[in-house]
Amino acid sequence: MPDLPHPLAAFIVGEIRRARGAAGMTQEAFGRGAGFSASHVSAVEGETRALTMDFIKGADRAFKNGGLFERMVGKLGTPSWFLPWLDAERTATQLRCFQPSLVPGLLQTESYARAVIRCDDTLSDDEVEKRLAHRMDRQAVLTKANAPQFVAVIAEAVLRRAGTDFRDVMTGQIKQLTTLAERPNVSVHVLPDEVSMHVGLTGPFSLARLPDHAWVGEMENQLGGVVIDRDADLDILMSRWETVRSEALPRRQSLDLIKEVVTSWT
Incomplete structure (x- = not known):
């Protein structure tokens, strides 16, 4: 995308x-x-x-x-479907993100993000670096004045996806996760591997609460994605969010698990 x-x-x-x-x-x-x-x-x-x-x-x-x-x-290089989400993300008072396969984009290190973007082998080096710069720019939303409350639920498998050729990148990524998760407006929760079946297996999604208290959703797929603003669809996403959030570990326990992953490699 x-x-x-x-x-x-x-x-x-x-x-x-x-x-x-x-x-x-x-x-x-x-x-x-x-x-x-x-x-x-x-x-x-x-x-x-x-x-x-x-x-x-x-x-x-x-x-x-x-x-x-x-x-x-x-x-200027953006699919029309994504523009409303970017604006919602920029103005949101609350952000929710569920990711079963990757670290959420707003939490990615530069090295991790570059590796993810390079998975698309149709991109030139210049295109990769341009997209990388754009992704890094978006992360300012979490550290600006009056930053939104950001809650992420990620699958434990995301943390453990680290072959020997990727371990240095993943070590840096996990250290950044722990640093960001200590911020008062950021909360990271891990969905443990022992929860083998859950509604989130159908794919990632995000939710943003706007200043007027309305919600907007976003879902990605192999061909792009879709922004969700219909009440009936938002109700489904909100219900699925509550389900995956309730299955995930509490904040402090999640941080302990994240740190344990790094120490298990040494």
Whole structure:
């Protein structure tokens, strides 16, 4: 899945705002053309409401520019489905992530992330480094002022996936996990191997709670992914989150297990 630096949403919003000013359009007039209320336009321009592809397409309609902003998003290298999630991640007050196969992207070291991205052998070295830089940029969300509460549940097998050629990378990754998990806004929970069957085996997913208290979900697959905003679908993801979270070890016990994994290699 291609990553996008979180400033892209702000960049697109800024360009829309400038185009509106150049056209002499008020937020109300722009909203009429785009199909949104003036208050919605104000919230998007003020970056308190997520930028969506519907809004981008509405901006193109309002300006009658032949789809300029939609093409801009495509040219800048992100699939349209992922843009709303990146903006949700950037503005979230709470983040939840379940990962049965990898360390979550927001917790990855540079070396670990590079190894994951290089699994796609169609990418050039330059593309790998570009995606790596984007992923590292996204991690600032956990250390910024008023950072969201981030809770991750990862399978124990993720920690133990360390052949001799990968052990140094994994050692650094686990040390970073323990450091981040000591932050007051970050909690890492391990789903032990002894829980052999659970609902999370169907795949990873993430949830973000927005400032207006609405939730947004995200799921990845081999061809990309999907952002979830339908109430019925969110109810299912919330239920599955509660299930995997309840099966995982408590925070302190999880940290002890994470540290034990490293010492078992020495």
